[in-house]
Amino acid sequence: MNAKIELDNPYLLLTPGPLSTSKGVRQAMQRDWCTWDQEYNQLVQDIRQRLVALATTQVDDYSAVLMQGSGSFSVEAVLGTCVPEAGKILIINNGAYGARMVQMAKRLKLNVVELAYPETQVPELDEIAQVLSDTQITHVACVHCETTTGMLNPIEEIGALVKAHNKVWIVDGMSSFGGVPLDVAECKIDFLISSANKCIQGVPGFGFVIAKRQELEQCQGQARSVSLDLYDQWFTMEQQQGKWRFTSPTHVVHAFHHALLELEQEGGVTARHQRYLTSQKTLAQGMQALGFNCVIAQNQYQSPIITTFLYPEDDFSFQAFYQHLKSTGFVIYPGKISDLACFRIGNIGEVYLEDIERLLQAVARYRANV
Numbered sequence: 434m435n436a437k438i439e440l441d442n443p444y445l446l447l448t449p450g451p452l453s454t455s456k457g458v459r460q461a462m463q464r465d466w467c468t469w470d471q472e473y474n475q476l477v478q479d480i481r482q483r484l485v486a487l488a489t490t491q492v493d494d495y496s497a498v499l500m501q502g503s504g505s506f507s508v509e510a511v512l513g514t515c516v517p518e519a520g521k522i523l524i525i526n527n528g529a530y531g532a533r534m535v536q537m538a539k540r541l542k543l544n545v546v547e548l549a550y551p552e553t554q555v556p557e558l559d560e561i562a563q564v565l566s567d568t569q570i571t572h573v574a575c576v577h578c579e580t581t582t583g584m585l586n587p588i589e590e591i592g593a594l595v596k597a598h599n600k601v602w603i604v605d606g607m608s609s610f611g612g613v614p615l616d617v618a619e620c621k622i623d624f625l626i627s628s629a630n631k632c633i634q635g636v637p638g639f640g641f642v643i644a645k646r647q648e649l650e651q652c653q654g655q656a657r658s659v660s661l662d663l664y665d666q667w668f669t670m671e672q673q674q675g676k677w678r679f680t681s682p683t684h685v686v687h688a689f690h691h692a693l694l695e696l697e698q699e700g701g702v703t704a705r706h707q708r709y710l711t712s713q714k715t716l717a718q719g720m721q722a723l724g725f726n727c728v729i730a731q732n733q734y735q736s737p738i739i740t741t742f743l744y745p746e747d748d749f750s751f752q753a754f755y756q757h758l759k760s761t762g763f764v765i766y767p768g769k770i771s772d773l774a775c776f777r778i779g780n781i782g783e784v785y786l787e788d789i790e791r792l793l794q795a796v797a798r799y800r801a802n803v
């Protein structure tokens with residue numbers, strides 16, 4: 434496998450999804466597919482089974498639901514379907530994606546409590562335990578890899594607290610699932626959400642939820658939306674063996690199936706995680722040597738997915754830097770932290786160590802010339 438820039442792709446995406454995909458994934462979209470026969474439905478069933486197997490060794494306890502739309506649609510489907518009218522959800526928020534869940538919960542008129550932290554802070558377990566003593570709280574949600582900063586939240590520890598208090602546990606694993614080893618059963622997760630265009634390295638078009646069957650089965654009739662009814666979507670896929678309720682993104686589904694095969698060929702989540710780790714460490718060290726400090730301490734809380742760097746000087750022009758890198762074949766990502774001048778570089782997708790090394794050379798050339 435080699436991620437040399439191809440003629441039809443003028444740049445490599447160093448963004449956390451959409452991301453640079455392999456040629457094989459893109460080729461899987463080069464024809465049209467029917468959805469009404471067994472061939473397609475079996476492909477969907479195979480995807481669902483593979484996703485559950487990626488998520489846990491306890492495959493009988495979990496089921497996968499695919500949902501049209503970007504990842505946020507699946508997050509909203511979970512929030513709007515799982516929390517009953519009499520329920521109350523605690524959302525732990527230390528970034529833009531935690532904040533988005535709060536916004537969704539409010540829009541859905543859920544009874545919501547928010548535990549908010551600055552984007553650069555790890556949520557505090559003592560404080561979470563304290564809030565969880567509220568017996569009215571029925572559900573807890575948190576982001577695993579907060580893509581805002583690249584911080585990995587301690588979901589295993591939080592999950593232990595959530596279950597010690599008997600609450601339903603929802604994790605936005607959008608940008609970590611498939612790239613960071615995790616067992617939903619061990620982390621006591623009831624609903625884990627991710628999407629096609631993150632660490633599985635497919636193209637955008639649908640999200641998915643790995644759900645504990647026992648919890649999902651209790652959600653019938655609770656959804657506040659028809660198209661985002663996670664239960665109905667699951668029930669149809671389950672009863673009709675791989676059928677989507679409404680038009681499914683067929684090309685995206687085929688590309689995703691191919692992406693799953695490529696993940697397996699690479700050596701599964703462990704091997705992919707190792708590739709991401711190597712890239713991220715090289716990136717962080719190389720950028721620091723060129724005068725760019727990391728926002729998150731480079732310890733267990735730094736994810737191998739995306740890294741946030743501070744502007745090196747007050748008069749640093751991100752636009753000029755961005756344009757220079759784009760013209761040399763790399764697209765990076767602006768910052769998203771409220772009160773820090775920063776930018777982000779992702780390293781998931783069809784991106785290898787040699788790409789990161791080439792990027793560092795391009796950054797070094799830019800620094801030498803301004």
Ligand SMILES: *Cc1c(COP(=O)(O)O)cnc(C)c1O
Pocket residue numbers: 449450503504505506530576578579580605606607608628
């Ligand atoms: C990408 C992402 C999402 C979903 O974003 P969409 O733009 O709706 O695909 C949600 N949460 C996290 C942590 C993400 O990284």
